[in-house]
Amino acid sequence: MVVVGAGGHGLATAYYLAKNHGISNVALIEKGWLGGGNVGRNTTIIRSNYLLPGNEAFYEQSLKLWEGLEQDFNYNAMVSQRGVLNLYHSDAQRDAYARRGNAMRLHGADAELLDRNAVKAMAPFLNFDDARFPIQGGLLQRRGGTARHDAVAWGFARGASDRGVDIIENCEVVGLAIEDGRVVGLKTTRGDIKAKKVGLAVAGATSQLGAMAGLRLPIESHVLQAFVSEGLKPLVPGVITFGAGHFYVSQSDKGGLVFGGDIDGYNSYARRGNLPVVEDVCESGMALMPMIGRVRLLRSWGGLMDMSMDGSPIIDRTPVENLFLNCGWCYGGFKATPASGWCFAHLIATGQSHPNAAAYRLDRFASGAVIDEKGAGAQPNLH
Numbered sequence: 590m591v592v593v594g595a596g597g598h599g600l601a602t603a604y605y606l607a608k609n610h611g612i613s614n615v616a617l618i619e620k621g622w623l624g625g626g627n628v629g630r631n632t633t634i635i636r637s638n639y640l641l642p643g644n645e646a647f648y649e650q651s652l653k654l655w656e657g658l659e660q661d662f663n664y665n666a667m668v669s670q671r672g673v674l675n676l677y678h679s680d681a682q683r684d685a686y687a688r689r690g691n692a693m694r695l696h697g698a699d700a701e702l703l704d705r706n707a708v709k710a711m712a713p714f715l716n717f718d719d720a721r722f723p724i725q726g727g728l729l730q731r732r733g734g735t736a737r738h739d740a741v742a743w744g745f746a747r748g749a750s751d752r753g754v755d756i757i758e759n760c761e762v763v764g765l766a767i768e769d770g771r772v773v774g775l776k777t778t779r780g781d782i783k784a785k786k787v788g789l790a791v792a793g794a795t796s797q798l799g800a801m802a803g804l805r806l807p808i809e810s811h812v813l814q815a816f817v818s819e820g821l822k823p824l825v826p827g828v829i830t831f832g833a834g835h836f837y838v839s840q841s842d843k844g845g846l847v848f849g850g851d852i853d854g855y856n857s858y859a860r861r862g863n864l865p866v867v868e869d870v871c872e873s874g875m876a877l878m879p880m881i882g883r884v885r886l887l888r889s890w891g892g893l894m895d896m897s898m899d900g901s902p903i904i905d906r907t908p909v910e911n912l913f914l915n916c917g918w919c920y921g922g923f924k925a926t927p928a929s930g931w932c933f934a935h936l937i938a939t940g941q942s943h944p945n946a947a948a949y950r951l952d953r954f955a956s957g958a959v960i961d962e963k964g965a966g967a968q969p970n971l972h
Contacts (some may be wrong), residue, residue, distance in 0.1 A: 590615045592790060593787065593791055594618075594792065596626045597624075597628035597738075598792075598915055598925075598933065599915075600617065601933075603754045603934075604754070605933075607752035608752060615753075615755065616754075616784070617749065618777065620794075621758070622758050623756060627892040630815070630891070632839070632923075633738050634735055635923070637651065637698045638728065640688070643949070645693060647928055648924065649693075649696055649697060649698045654928055655668055656670070656732070662747070663744075664740065664743065667735075667740055667842065669842075670731070670734040672729060672734060672828065673830070674708070674728070674828065676831060676832040677832045686702060686726075686727075698732075700728060701730075703729055705717070707726070707727075716879055727832075757779070760779045763777060763778060765787070765802050767803075770909060770910055771910040772786075772787050772909050786911045787912050789912070789913065789916070790916070790933065793895050795914070795917075802912055806916070808916055808917060809895075811855070811856060811967060812853040812860070812862045813851075813891065814853065814870070814890070815848070815849040815890060816849065817841070817845040818846040818881070818884045818885065819884060821840070824840055831874075831876070833876070834872075835870075835873065836850050836873035837849060845887060854866075862889070862891045894919060894920065895917055896966055897917030897919060898968075899954070900919050900920075900962055902916065902918050903917040904943075905936070905951040907951065915933045928945065928946075933946075
């Protein structure tokens with residue numbers, strides 16, 4: 590059995606194949622180095638504040654796995670449940686967040702709808718006085734927070750390796766061997782590998798590998814930038830998102846503000862972004878908390894996002910027998926890492942979708958059963 594992609598989702602898949610299903614005869618192959626892709630290029634947020642049934646159960650499972658992850662694989666992933674606060678700025682947005690919070694609680698997740706005074710008590714540094722978009726309140730999930738992305742990759746890698754999984758770096762897939770509609774192996778830069786089952790967890794390279802199997806997938810690859818400021822004294826208590834623009838911010842343990850916003854809006858396989866998005870993200874940050882205006886940016890980076898057409902992921906079989914697909918994570922791949930690996934391992938091992946990932950079908954774009962959580966897939970004008 591081969592899993593392609595040693596990022597967070599591929600590593601978690603290999604780990605749970607061995608741990609949950611006793612399948613250790615697994616080769617986990619990676620074209621670069623372990624954890625060198627999106628798992629090391631994200632803003633580290635974990636949460637389960639989703640609305641639709643197809644998503645909420647899955648992400649709540651993921652958050653529960655996060656809560657016990659360090660004990661499970663015996664590695665300090667620095668999971669910090671410091672809370673996620675989504676701000677609202679209008680009556681309509683308040684009503685939408687009330688609906689979302691009620692849906693979360695019906696699925697067993699925690700949610701609190703805060704008014705303006707409660708938000709001000711929690712984050713008095715936000716712009717409450719002369720804001721263009723006045724803060725009226727927020728939806729708080731206290732169990733949300735952050736984790737250390739690199740440590741997550743290392744923890745899953747060590748756990749998988751200890752259970753017999755072979756992790757092969759610098760091994761790029763250049764072709765898939767398919768006979769009579771069934772995948773039988775891969776061609777790589779380090780030689781051919783025979784396999785009875787192949788799972789693809791390659792993020793922004795999904796459409797490229799899918800094309801090797803003759804598949805035209807509902808995926809577009811886009812750059813998503815993120816940023817870190819110079820170190821500051823403790824300031825931001827948790828994760829805060831701006832409801833009047835696409836901006837999210839937290840503070841790392843080293844003191845840097847970690848923040849991001851929209852995708853760059855054009856198709857690309859590059860891991861670098863453009864300046865207009867830098868400007869847009871910083872403008873949103875200034876609108877939310879003008880005090881950061883003199884803070885210096887320390888660095889930025891770009892991740893290669895696999896944007897699905899409805900903004901929700903795909904964990905499913907493909908028309909090619911024994912070829913399995915894990916993709917379409919858009920903005921939210923990191924928070925899904927444990928549940929993604931758990932459900933993808935279940936699918937590969939049993940041939941059946943896990944109940945919490947049953948809605949993530951590949952054919953939903955043909956049937957119309959899309960999971961339109963936000964209405965922001967790959968189309969730039971919807972962001």
